[in-house]
Amino acid sequence: MLITDMTMTDFARLRQTLPTAILPVGALEEHGPHLPLGLDAMHALALAQATAKLKPCFVAPPLFYGLCRSSREHPGTVGVSGDSLRLFVHDIGTALWRQGIHSLCIITGHAGGTHQASLVETGELLIERTGLEVAVVCVLDLLKEAREFLECPGDSHAGEVETSLALHLWPELVKGTAPEEYPTFPPFIMVRDKRGHWPGGVWGDPAKASAEKGRRILESEARALVRVLEQLEARAGGRQD
């Protein structure tokens, strides 16, 4: 249930029985020449809504900005600093706690390591400073079931998985396809010429994508996320059911 669509009265009634909120987080970043820039937040939101259908919970409006490193020189990537991300998500979590939410599941559609680390650091602060139970989950962590039918093991960005999801959820926004590609960043070294190491902005093989795979990926991700919510609520105790 999207919080943005609720009235004050709806929220006050629902928080008596629903202890959990999902906060979808993404990044405004390139997704190859064929997928929309907002895909990560769109994916996280679609997943949150699919999860809420299986297990009712609050769905907070998504954060469309995140921390982007490797894609920052590509056209359309508009990132924020770790400081901004941590502070913003911390404030949202704290306000949700004050509004009676006991469990917060932060689901990120953007899988950048530094971005995820910022969210994890925020989660640690939230459990220290509030009574919230917090989970920080990346969509890539939910693919265990889907790995059985996925064909591209090294896929992580604008490849088989994200192109399949887009073909399923927003086919009108998919502009053809893109060649298989993997970046060539050197280990440990910070590089300025990021596009030189990753010209197309694809990490995987979009040719392996299909709308049917997208449907199955979303379903299996939602089932996996329900299990996370159940664990969170078992820890929070008391308010559910």
Ligand SMILES: [Zn+2]
């Ligand atoms: Zn993405």
